[in-house]
Amino acid sequence: MSALFITATGTEIGKTFITAALARHLRGQGRAVRALKPVVSGFDDSTKGDSDPAVLLRALDRKTTDAALAEIAPWRFVPPLSPDMAARREGRAIDFAALVAHGRAAIAAAGDDPLLVEGVGGAMVPLTGRETVLDWMAALGVPVLLVAGSYLGTISHTLTTLAVLRGAGLDVRAIVLSETPGSTVPLEETRETIGRFAGAVPVFALERRGPEADPAAMAAIAAAARI
Numbered sequence: 001m002s003a004l005f006i007t008a009t010g011t012e013i014g015k016t017f018i019t020a021a022l023a024r025h026l027r028g029q030g031r032a033v034r035a036l037k038p039v040v041s042g043f044d045d046s047t048k049g050d051s052d053p054a055v056l057l058r059a060l061d062r063k064t065t066d067a068a069l070a071e072i073a074p075w076r077f078v079p080p081l082s083p084d085m086a087a088r089r090e091g092r093a094i095d096f097a098a099l100v101a102h103g104r105a106a107i108a109a110a111g112d113d114p115l116l117v118e119g120v121g122g123a124m125v126p127l128t129g130r131e132t133v134l135d136w137m138a139a140l141g142v143p144v145l146l147v148a149g150s151y152l153g154t155i156s157h158t159l160t161t162l163a164v165l166r167g168a169g170l171d172v173r174a175i176v177l178s179e180t181p182g183s184t185v186p187l188e189e190t191r192e193t194i195g196r197f198a199g200a201v202p203v204f205a206l207e208r209r210g211p212e213a214d215p216a217a218m219a220a221i222a223a224a225a226r227i
């Protein structure tokens with residue numbers, strides 16, 4: 001198995017950016033990469049070309065057809081809310097067992113090819129009235145990449161999320177600080193501080209330097225993720 005679940009300390013942090021960058025890096029190594037964004041809210045037909053699944057499809061060099069979008073993002077909701085709320089507003093609900101079965105089937109089908117699974121929002125976002133993204137990760141049992149921001153407050157958010165992931169028995173392969181626009185804190189010093197409290201988990205900083213992530217940083221992150 002070569003699957004990796006990408007979660008974060010919150011929403012709009014950098015999961016899609018880093019998942020897409022990882023996909024490009026692995027493709028550049030000649031790997032047959034697969035990526036999924038199984039649950040997406042804020043998915044509107046008028047903006048689907050900029051949606052998370054569309055970004056991931058482009059990173060896989062695939063066309064963003066409706067069929068392809070539905071394939072990598074089966075649970076799509078329009079309201080830009082927590083998935084349980086978004087589903088409720090559409091008179092729907094996520095079948096957690098079906099979501100887990102979908103993930104397990106994708107993991108099996110990928111075999112030794114890399115499979116990147118992007119979560120939704122942060123690590124404890126509710127998916128149903130009872131289960132969260134943490135339950136989903138625990139049910140899949142795949143290694144995790146934790147994405148955090150670099151804003152004032154990220155140290156506690158990151159260490160709290162790390163503690164919760166570890167408490168659920170998850171294998172956190174790396175933490176990536178994706179630079180937050182307008183951040184008032186020093187990126188490298190924040191990375192080093194989190195590293196001092198993160199135990200053996202390597203912590204990387206990814207500067208905000210435009211649409212393409214730093215290739216050397218992505219190579220180091222992929223190596224740490226052991227995918």
Ligand SMILES: Nc1ncnc2c1ncn2[C@@H]1O[C@H](COP(=O)(O)OP(=O)(O)OP(=O)(O)O)[C@@H](O)[C@H]1O
Pocket residue numbers: 008010011012013014015016017018052119120121122178179206207208209210211
């Ligand atoms: N290191 C970075 N360099 C450049 N742009 C970045 C970086 N990290 C994030 N971004 C940009 O910031 C925005 C939010 O990032 P992204 O969409 O990856 O967040 P997310 O965690 O996937 O959010 P969601 O919870 O909605 O899935 C996007 O426009 C993304 O391209």
Ligand SMILES: C[C@H](N)[C@H](N)CCCCCC(=O)O
Pocket residue numbers: 011012040041042079080081082083120121122124125
């Ligand atoms: C709409 C947004 N981009 C994400 N898809 C959903 C984020 C849900 C966050 C819920 C919460 O933690 O309060």
Ligand SMILES: [Mg+2]
Pocket residue numbers: 015016017052118
């Ligand atoms: Mg995303």
